[in-house]
Amino acid sequence: MTSRPPRPRERGIPEATVARLPVYLRTLQALQDRGTLTVSSEALASAAGVNSAKLRKDLSHLGSYGTRGVGYEVEYLVYQISRELGLTQDWAVAIVGIGNLGRALANYGGFGTRGFRIAALLDADTAMVGRRVASLDVGHIDTLEAVVRDKGVSIGVITTPAAAAQAVATRFVEAGVASILNFAPVVLNVPDGVDVRKVDLSIELQILAFHAQRRNGDGGRGAEPAGLELT
Structure with a gap:
């Protein structure tokens, strides 16, 4: 029987948080590549596309609360998230x-x-x-x-x-x-x-098309088929 990646939700982490952890990890790795040592919750949340309160709550499930006035240590947070996602294994x-x-x-x-x-x-x-x-x-x-x-x-x-x-x-x-x-x-x-x-x-493309129609001002309905009348 083969092993499989650990399932963070089994340890009490909400599924929505699990879905955001890879986004945080990617953002942190980009910061790490630029030589950034620490990052505030506000800066990390903005780069990841979430609000800072949600980010802090997500990371608290990992036992990571940051340091007031300093923020999160990038390298350690990369390790924490990687470990939680099972990425420290092969x-x-x-x-x-x-x-x-x-x-x-x-x-x-x-x-x-x-x-x-x-x-x-x-x-x-x-x-x-x-x-x-x-x-x-x-x-x-x-x-x-x-x-x-x-x-x-x-x-x-x-x-x-x-x-x-x-x-x-x-x-x-x-x-x-x-x-x-x-x-x-x-x-x-x-x-x-x-x-x-x-x-x-x-x-995914269909969802993008829906939003594109909305931005174009046609209410997401597009052109009506020829020969049909709206009642």
Whole structure:
């Protein structure tokens, strides 16, 4: 059975706070890269796009309260959040579906510095199997269970077409992977205790289109279809 990232909510941290911790971490790492040693709650909240009261409450769940007149020590807060998110460990990741998106994820260099290691790439297309992508040979989907076992995979990433995603998710779960990141445009059915995070770019674009319409002054309704009358 493979291990999986700790779930901060199990330790009493609200889900909304968990969702904001990666944003704080990214902001703090940018400050760290610039050589900033301490940061006030107001400055950190502004850079992260939240209000300072919410930020202070979020960080209090980690036991970090800052120092009056000084603020937060950037390096230590990076460590606290990284530890809470499980990023001080090495998490092996397997990507299934090595199309354009799968290859882009495999080639992204930022995972390694954030505690994630791409351990395996798998695909059902025999024309793709055996190709070299991001210093890894693409394996066949039929080897998924063996790869999970031999590579110690903790997180599965699905970038397959929608029709294949559920079968891949089921195989991940049966192989002991309880953390799945799904890019396929479909809702996955998984047992209790399995965490699925869904990334649907089309939905995000549709939400942006809604707000763009509102800014353009047409109330979000856009043009009416030809031949239809409003009553």
